[in-house]
Amino acid sequence: GASLKKVIETKQFNAFITVSKNEAEKQAEASLQRFKSKQSKSDLDGVPIAVKDNFCTKDIKTTCASKMLENFSPPYNATVCQRLLDAGAVLVGKTNLDQFAMGSGTVDSIYGPTKNVWKCKADSNDFHIAGGSSGGSAVAVASGVCFGAIGSDTGGSTRNPASYCGVVGLKPTYGLVSRHGLIPLVNSMDVPGILARNVDDVVSILNAVAGHDKQDSTCLTKPFKKIRLPPANKMGIKGLKIGIPIEYNCEYLSDEVLDMWDEIAQTLQNEGAIVKEVSMPHTQYSIVCYSVLNQCEVASNMARYDGIEYGYRADDDHSTEKLYAVSRRTAFNDIVKNRILTGNYFLLGRNYEKYFNQALKVRRLIMNDFDNVWEDAQLLLTPTTLTEAPLYSDFIQKTNRDQCAFQDFCTQPANMAGIPAVSVPIKLSKNGLPLSLQIMGRNLSEPMLLALAKYIE
Ligand code: GLN
Numbered sequence: 001g002a003s004l005k006k007v008i009e010t011k012q013f014n015a016f017i018t019v020s021k022n023e024a025e026k027q028a029e030a031s032l033q034r035f036k037s038k039q040s041k042s043d044l045d046g047v048p049i050a051v052k053d054n055f056c057t058k059d060i061k062t063t064c065a066s067k068m069l070e071n072f073s074p075p076y077n078a079t080v081c082q083r084l085l086d087a088g089a090v091l092v093g094k095t096n097l098d099q100f101a102m103g104s105g106t107v108d109s110i111y112g113p114t115k116n117v118w119k120c121k122a123d124s125n126d127f128h129i130a131g132g133s134s135g136g137s138a139v140a141v142a143s144g145v146c147f148g149a150i151g152s153d154t155g156g157s158t159r160n161p162a163s164y165c166g167v168v169g170l171k172p173t174y175g176l177v178s179r180h181g182l183i184p185l186v187n188s189m190d191v192p193g194i195l196a197r198n199v200d201d202v203v204s205i206l207n208a209v210a211g212h213d214k215q216d217s218t219c220l221t222k223p224f225k226k227i228r229l230p231p232a233n234k235m236g237i238k239g240l241k242i243g244i245p246i247e248y249n250c251e252y253l254s255d256e257v258l259d260m261w262d263e264i265a266q267t268l269q270n271e272g273a274i275v276k277e278v279s280m281p282h283t284q285y286s287i288v289c290y291s292v293l294n295q296c297e298v299a300s301n302m303a304r305y306d307g308i309e310y311g312y313r314a315d316d317d318h319s320t321e322k323l324y325a326v327s328r329r330t331a332f333n334d335i336v337k338n339r340i341l342t343g344n345y346f347l348l349g350r351n352y353e354k355y356f357n358q359a360l361k362v363r364r365l366i367m368n369d370f371d372n373v374w375e376d377a378q379l380l381l382t383p384t385t386l387t388e389a390p391l392y393s394d395f396i397q398k399t400n401r402d403q404c405a406f407q408d409f410c411t412q413p414a415n416m417a418g419i420p421a422v423s424v425p426i427k428l429s430k431n432g433l434p435l436s437l438q439i440m441g442r443n444l445s446e447p448m449l450l451a452l453a454k455y456i457e
Pocket of ligand 1: 133156
């Protein structure tokens, strides 16, 4: 009850699209009864969790922050939501995002931008962005109204807002957590992400949602062993090989983030880890390669929104073609439309080889960089975002928009390779905003990855 009240009261950040008050109250009441009769289902029983609004929730609006799905209520729960409910968690509501998870700021939602909680003045027109596209989920956690939140991560959408909002954000290994019911962006890269205030809380949520699901054919079949991290005072990093990929020191990296990265690497070395520079020469191609693959998959994924089967239907019924066109033109924003057009161009018979197939080959090279680096390092330490959270007024300027893809420079490669990555808040910048670092590991290395995250948090 208290938590729901807080969710409703923290409206000024615009973190939630829908607060599922009635359902959450029922779930909370049931949890209380279980607690009284000593039948709590798990450590998440009764715990408030928010879910990004691109995960299907039975009979609760699932909008993807788009006019296209403004009135869409799915008939089923995404596996992640169902598993949280089965663990007794209370799903308090659906969080804001960039339309169809396309973006890195949570500024392109039909419900308006989400505001970062840090240095946020409720009455000011300008504010620091929350990052994105899971900005609503990050703010639901950072504002203290939720224990944890579910985001999605295709190129950085969980880690980027986690970094800007000063919370922990995990992108699990591709296939470890089911995508069933997650509205797709890039099927071969999408994963549900987890945001919470500390690493132990992330682990509790991961333990509840991970593991095989027969409704997602890309879900790993290997049984998932629940993760138990040692207590912080029993942790050692002696002999742990940590790689510092030099190519992540890129053009727009701020001095403050660079210094912090150096400082933590030095500290880890002083405390017994073997820290050394490694090279991943194809890193710089990740963003452009991603944009080709993303646009191609978007062109195909968005084809289902035709104004007939799902979502918005325009009044224009002169012809079926006209109905499709007007529905799509009216209900998608310019970013979605742009990606559909470009994607279809890349997929034309005469272009397919040149763009799509070429991008797949570059993706393979980026994946190979990771395969090779694991011979020298067990984990990699990099920045998550290049700067602290930008001001909204700066972020939405045209020139910065064009550079927007750079937001994902450090996070995107992990999605190409499918490997796990976590963003951990480290300290505050001179301006009093959170700065974070990212740790990456090989496939299914979550226990080791999260142990190091806990060590440095
Ligand atoms: N910023 C990237 C994009 O716009 C990644 C988004 C995401 O991870 N969902 O596609």
